[in-house]
Amino acid sequence: MRYIVVGAGAVGGTIGGRLFQSGHDVVLVARGAHYDALRRDGLRLATPASTETLDIPAASGPVRLRDDDVLILAVKSQDTVAALDPWPRHLPVVCAQNGVANERMALRRFDHVYGMCVWLPSSHLEPGAVTAYGAPMSGMLQLGLYPGGTDELSEQLAADLRKSFFAGSAVPDVMRWKYAKLLGNLGNAYEALCGHAPGHEPILERVTAEGRAVLNAAGIAYASPDEEAARRGDQVRTEPVGGDPRGGGSSWQSLARGSGTIEADYLNGEIVLLGRELGIPTPANEVLRREANRSARERLLPGSMSPQTLAGLIDAHAAASGAR
Template structure:
């Protein structure tokens, strides 16, 4: 089986590198300076206690399909359609992405779609370089057929990942895990906008409470942090890497790279959408969505909004009513 990883950044680069190290055939798909760095010098993978350059084949354009190809889509949600559009529609697609909309979007175009819930602490800020902070395993990955179920392919992918340095499980209710992950990801925008200060934890609680209330009203099942911790155990712990500072998660990294876009519409925006459908106010998520998008559009640096200002905007929206 050949794994074609579309979006070889923090998540995709780590998954591709680990599969390659495990003896699997891998092709990385990247763009611009990152692709040029991969093509000319390979992928530099930093982990706790090691640094290695891997000569993984890379491309910036689609390649002729093979019968044993599997696409692992690891782009941000806002890039899903553009990233997949050039690829043949009969190839199975694994959505290794945050949010819960990608699988449904991809299923409009591709016949075999798999969800992957990703817990993988990694960093990608420089072309050709990925730092994977998980130890002793690089991450925890749940995979299952979308909208539900487990088949032979999902079991094979989980087995390959488990042998390549991940906690990997084939699960029939993968979207329940992804909705649980969504609740945790609601704080991504908060982390990206403001530095941690007294009052940050209170906002984290408020944004998660909104998300939980909306999912409960909609009758959408979701995993809990306790379930995640029990499965992950001590197999995936966030560890420092000498010489590399992990500033923040995926949204923080989008602002740090001045990418011009951010995933807030598919994280906080998912809760805003459901809140509007079910008549539940979501002022915290609305403000975080709007401000994260503004920061990305104006290419403002991460952590540059005072927490007091962000809190005031949220309180103002809460007092006036979500709209």
């Protein structure tokens, strides 16, 4: 198979780079200065073990297709529709993204859609460069058909990933794992807003409790933290690269790059949406969604808000909405 990675940032660049290192045909699709750097210099992939510059073919849009092409979609959720629009609808699409809305957006447009639950500590802060902090494996990638099941393609992709520095597996219940990952990602907006300041525990407990409450009320299954920990084991540890620890997660990186957008509508916003449908207040997730979007629009740096200010906004919103 040839893997066309649409969105060659932190996750997409690591997946594409590792597949390329193990001998697979890969095309990286990027835009702007990142695309220019990839075309000019190649992808600089740094890991705890090495730093290599990889001469991977790069494109800014659709390429001449082969019969064995697979799209790996690794853009942020707010960019999913625009990223998919130029591609032929018969191609299989693997959603290697946070959140749980992308697969359904893709299935409206494409015949064959796969979910991928991504545990892959990585960063992309400058054009042409991606850093992957996972060791001994770069990440754990579970994938399967959407909405459920596995097939020959998902098994083949999982096997290719296992040969490419990943703990890869095909699972019949990929969305159950992605909903568990969603709960873990509810703190992304906090990290973006408040950085690594102490005092995060009460807020994170609150947003996670709201998330579990709406998922339980909706009857949506999700893996437990113990299941996640057992599945990951010691396969993926976060280690420094070049002596430097990882700065922050995907939302933190969106503010650090000044991208102007952030993924909060599809993380905290997913919990807000379910809460509104079910009549369950979700003030903590609503404030994190709102404030993360405001910070992105205003191009504020990560850590621009104190935990105390954020907690006060949550309390005020809860009081105004009648939530306790």
